[in-house]
Amino acid sequence: xxxxxxxxxxxxxxxxxxxxxxxxxxxxxxxxxxxxxxxxxxxxxxxxxxxxxxxxxxxxxxxxxxxxxxxxxxxxxxxxxxxxxxxxxxxxxxxxxxxxxxxxxxxxxxxxxxxx
Amino acid sequence: xxxxxxxxxxxxxxxxxxxxxxxxxxxxxxxxxxxxxxxxxxxxxxxxxxxxxxxxxxxxxxxxxxxxxxxxxxxxxxxxxxxxxxxxxxxxxxxxxxxxxxxxxxxxxxxx
Numbered sequence: 364x365x366x367x368x369x370x371x372x373x374x375x376x377x378x379x380x381x382x383x384x385x386x387x388x389x390x391x392x393x394x395x396x397x398x399x400x401x402x403x404x405x406x407x408x409x410x411x412x413x414x415x416x417x418x419x420x421x422x423x424x425x426x427x428x429x430x431x432x433x434x435x436x437x438x439x440x441x442x443x444x445x446x447x448x449x450x451x452x453x454x455x456x457x458x459x460x461x462x463x464x465x466x467x468x469x470x471x472x473x474x475x476x477x478x479x
Numbered sequence: 480x481x482x483x484x485x486x487x488x489x490x491x492x493x494x495x496x497x498x499x500x501x502x503x504x505x506x507x508x509x510x511x512x513x514x515x516x517x518x519x520x521x522x523x524x525x526x527x528x529x530x531x532x533x534x535x536x537x538x539x540x541x542x543x544x545x546x547x548x549x550x551x552x553x554x555x556x557x558x559x560x561x562x563x564x565x566x567x568x569x570x571x572x573x574x575x576x577x578x579x580x581x582x583x584x585x586x587x588x589x590x591x
Binding site: 367406413419453455471 | 522523525568570572578580581582583584
């Protein structure tokens with residue numbers, strides 16, 4: 364069974380541009396969450412989706428947004444890119460509803476974003 | 480890919496020794512904990528998890544211990560191998576969402 368798939372794996376953008384990252388969860392998983400990973404801040408939660416609804420949001424500015432489609436695939440968008448947005452963006456999926464005990468969460472390989 | 484943890488604490492062990500990686504978590508209400516392994520250029524890989532109603536759980540060559548009194552989590556790796564070299568993160572989850580709070584990570588370096 365395929366794991367969490369993220370595209371693109373690597374991309375370079377210019378300040379002020381926007382970017383869209385895509386995530387396909389493990390087949391059958393309906394919960395998708397996004398994380399940002401940087402050397403300085405570590406792994407930080409961005410948002411979580413279940414059944415096309417955002418269930419939880421981290422402490423990031425409104426330039427960061429996301430959505431989930433009916434097939435559970437998810438996208439996140441960052442508008443007006445800043446140099447500090449350079450990071451590894453990770454998508455994770457899990458089977459059960461948010462809050463289900465022992466809801467194992469699996470990560471994709473991430474999308475490396477460099478803003479120049 | 481770039482390194483995502485340039486200044487992490489490092490645990491150096493000899494191949495074949497046992498490794499113990501420690502983690503202090505922040506929220507006494509957290510009810511679920513996960514250990515992840517992250518190799519350079521890759522995403523976090525699930526290793527083992529434990530619920531808050533347990534204090535020990537064993538997997539293949541790995542054991543997780545949970546001490547809720549002092550909010551401490553540890554990962555024990557038996558007979559450490561060069562392939563175990565990576566950054567290890569603990570993560571906690573609480574409440575009704577799948578939001579994970581990650582620790583800073585520990586780099587494990589295995590020497591032959």
